[in-house]
Amino acid sequence: MSSLCDKCGMPGGKSRPQHECRPGGAIWAMIEALRADEGNTVTILCDNPEGTPNSAVECCGDWTDWQQRRFTGDTVFRALEAAHTSFTTIARRG
Numbered sequence: 001m002s003s004l005c006d007k008c009g010m011p012g013g014k015s016r017p018q019h020e021c022r023p024g025g026a027i028w029a030m031i032e033a034l035r036a037d038e039g040n041t042v043t044i045l046c047d048n049p050e051g052t053p054n055s056a057v058e059c060c061g062d063w064t065d066w067q068q069r070r071f072t073g074d075t076v077f078r079a080l081e082a083a084h085t086s087f088t089t090i091a092r093r094g
Contacts, residue, residue: 055073056079071083
């Protein structure tokens, strides 16, 4: 797993020079972390026009026991943040 950025706390930092401390950079860093292991997938779903939660992502991989798992949030950033938090929590127990 890569180091965390000193400024924003997202994966990246010195080991990933392309990392930028802004939502777009953080989003890409979370996607890269979630799909880093062989076979892991991240699907970004379309926004929900009918209400909250507005955004969702689905992840599948070893850390989800190979089951599609949905994470939601008010924005794509927040949905990915929920997935990334779950991923890092499971990785620490590992």
